[in-house]
Amino acid sequence: MARAKKTEEVRKTRPPLTPEARESQLISFALDEVEKRIRDGTASSQVLTHFLKLASRNEQLKNERLEEENKMLRAKTKALEASVDSGERYEAALRAFREYSGQAGQEYYEDDENLQ
Template sequence: MKKIHAESNSSTTKRIRPALTPEARQNQLISLAIDLVEKRLIEGTASSQETTHFLKLASTKAHLEEQILEKQKDLIEAKTKSLQSTERIEELYKEAMSAFRRYSGSGESDEV
């Protein structure tokens, strides 16, 4: 008995390696959606919402908002590093005070 092979149209579908994480899967779907909208824009069949979305992305306001978000991200990272540094300094002060107490003979207690 002969096996019948179903022909797949490789020009309209492309095989994508399965994603290993949910984030990777989301990125694949985003990429596919952008490819589809790009095809529609080229063919002139894109909806007004699709066209408007990409026009907004190209605007000066969108670029400024993106820069603001990037600066806010940098600021949050700097604040986080500062807090971690402050916590580490406090820990070092406590250790130093404990060492001074032990060396001065005022007791073996590690209480602060």
């Protein structure tokens, strides 16, 4: 008896190592299934509408806006981190200047000079 050929190719892949990789794998499988249904003509109207909406110019503009907002947020985060870092460096420099001037351990205030 001859073996019957399988109509679908069975993929043997290594199991994902992280939940994110598993999610990505499942999304890929779902998209493959949707593509197959669209090609066969058996896709539901909701599926077709979803992909038509993704292809619209308005949706593309929304995605571009979101990407730009993400870039702006990353830049703001970097700026905040840099300002905290520079503030810490400024404080360290002031401490070093106090030590060099012999005022280590003493708080130096301009008002103290005016009192004397």
